[in-house]
Amino acid sequence: MATDARAKLHCSEADKAVDRFLDRPRGEPPAGLVEHVTSCARCRQLYSWLLGPEEPAELPNGVQELVSRKLRASLRPVKPLPSTGRLAARFVAIFGLFAALLVAYFGPGGAAQMNATQLVVVTVVLLAAAALVAVSLSRQMVPGSVRRIPLSWLVGAFAAGFALVVAVLFPWERLPEMLAGGWACTYHGILIAVPPGAVMLYFAARGAPLSYRSLGATVGAAAGLLSLTVLQFSCENQHAGHLLLWHGGVVVLSVAAGYVAGWAAEQVALRRRQP
Amino acid sequence: MVRYQRADPEAADELVRRLTPLLFGFLSGPTHSRADTEDLVQECWLRIHKSRHTYRATEPVLPWIFAIARHTGLDGYRRRSRVDSREVKTERLPERTEMPELPGMSLKDELGRYLDQLPESQKEVILMLKVTGMSLEEVARATSSTVGAVKQKAHRAYEKLRRLLGESDGYRRKS
Numbered sequence: 001m002a003t004d005a006r007a008k009l010h011c012s013e014a015d016k017a018v019d020r021f022l023d024r025p026r027g028e029p030p031a032g033l034v035e036h037v038t039s040c041a042r043c044r045q046l047y048s049w050l051l052g053p054e055e056p057a058e059l060p061n062g063v064q065e066l067v068s069r070k071l072r073a074s075l076r077p078v079k080p081l082p083s084t085g086r087l088a089a090r091f092v093a094i095f096g097l098f099a100a101l102l103v104a105y106f107g108p109g110g111a112a113q114m115n116a117t118q119l120v121v122v123t124v125v126l127l128a129a130a131a132l133v134a135v136s137l138s139r140q141m142v143p144g145s146v147r148r149i150p151l152s153w154l155v156g157a158f159a160a161g162f163a164l165v166v167a168v169l170f171p172w173e174r175l176p177e178m179l180a181g182g183w184a185c186t187y188h189g190i191l192i193a194v195p196p197g198a199v200m201l202y203f204a205a206r207g208a209p210l211s212y213r214s215l216g217a218t219v220g221a222a223a224g225l226l227s228l229t230v231l232q233f234s235c236e237n238q239h240a241g242h243l244l245l246w247h248g249g250v251v252v253l254s255v256a257a258g259y260v261a262g263w264a265a266e267q268v269a270l271r272r273r274q275p
Numbered sequence: 276m277v278r279y280q281r282a283d284p285e286a287a288d289e290l291v292r293r294l295t296p297l298l299f300g301f302l303s304g305p306t307h308s309r310a311d312t313e314d315l316v317q318e319c320w321l322r323i324h325k326s327r328h329t330y331r332a333t334e335p336v337l338p339w340i341f342a343i344a345r346h347t348g349l350d351g352y353r354r355r356s357r358v359d360s361r362e363v364k365t366e367r368l369p370e371r372t373e374m375p376e377l378p379g380m381s382l383k384d385e386l387g388r389y390l391d392q393l394p395e396s397q398k399e400v401i402l403m404l405k406v407t408g409m410s411l412e413e414v415a416r417a418t419s420s421t422v423g424a425v426k427q428k429a430h431r432a433y434e435k436l437r438r439l440l441g442e443s444d445g446y447r448r449k450s
């Protein structure tokens with residue numbers, strides 16, 4: 001009985017030690033833990049595999065040789081991609097270029113309606129969002145990139161930030177006015193989003209994006225954000241309801257469209273690889 | 276890796292020699308046959324080869340490799356489940372069904388069975404930590420996740436393994 005209790009205590013300590021071991025970057029497991037694991041049947045069963053040295057997997061004959069031969073057959077020098085910062089700067093440049101051209105084309109009617117505070121705050125929010133999306137796109141081009149904040153949080157934070165800024169800084173209209181004539185903005189917004197979306201997709205595809213759905217949604221977000229920016233500076237209806245519903249709607253739709261397109265591309269790729 | 280990018284054939288061989296066993300360990304699973312795993316490993320190498328320009332010398336190699344391996348495995352799984360659902364009506368049982376517990380079964384096999392009862396995302400984290408020897412930070416990179424999320428998955432996986440093991444011990448004692 002006493003041994004049992006002592007063993008239990010030790011096991012729970014071992015559990016904690018394993019948790020701590022997992023928290024640390026690579027390294028040797030603590031000596032006490034190894035000692036306990038070798039003497040306790042339960043922990044040996046559970047942890048010896050984790051803590052012990054990895055036995056090399058048994059390889060079937062010829063696989064390595066086959067792979068080597070295939071790689072050698074198409075071995076050409078490749079130029080590594082530029083750094084994430086440079087890639088992101090490229091996306092921001094594409095964004096800025098398209099935004100400037102389109103606002104010039106449609107006329108800066110929206111900018112003329114905004115006061116200085118509105119203009120500055122909205123510009124800062126949109127630029128920050130563009131930079132974040134650009135970084136996200138650049139990271140998705142490279143497998144195994146760092147991700148400190150989940151993508152969904154970023155999207156949520158931007159949506160909340162934009163909604164808050166608009167709701168606080170811009171005057172609200174009544175419901176019938178809000179609903180009237182807004183569709184034209186959404187429709188044009190979506191049309192505007194297509195060419196820059198295609199250009200960004202072209203650049204992103206030079207990397208090795210792993211998840212087409214995620215890439216599609218991000219390109220959709222970038223293109224939608226560009227439309228939002230163009231609409232913000234060129235649309236003369238600067239009421240909060242209109243901005244949120246009809247302009248914001250463009251981003252929602254383009255993210256959804258990008259996701260669906262990515263999903264479809266994934267299905268096609270799966271079918272193609274089918275033996 | 277940098278020499279491989281510069282098309283040095285020796286470097287390519289060296290990489291294949293060093294990484295293939297790790298890829299085999301990571302991509303093999305009790306639910307697929309050896310031939311399936313072989314195919315996956317080869318496909319994974321082709322993807323690595325096609326993506327080699329995206330590796331940067333300043334970054335760690337393993338997260339880059341295993342991010343690709345992970346997606347190769349995921350696609351393989353999706354493809355198999357699609358084929359299986361088509362074939363189910365017409366023919367055959369899956370090649371390997373749940374094995375009965377044999378007295379001579381090794382510790383690794385038994386743990387493998389428990390691992391298979393974990394959710395895919397937890398199993399993947401445990402396999403990466405163990406088979407590849409990557410740190411939490413590196414596993415986070417390979418799985419496009421954050422260190423916090425990886426840590427949480429590893430802890431949950433171990434809690435579940437402990438519970439499963441506790442249950443099977445109780446069962447053995449009774450019988």
Ligand SMILES: [Zn+2]
Nearest residue numbers: 185231235237
């Ligand atoms: Zn408008």
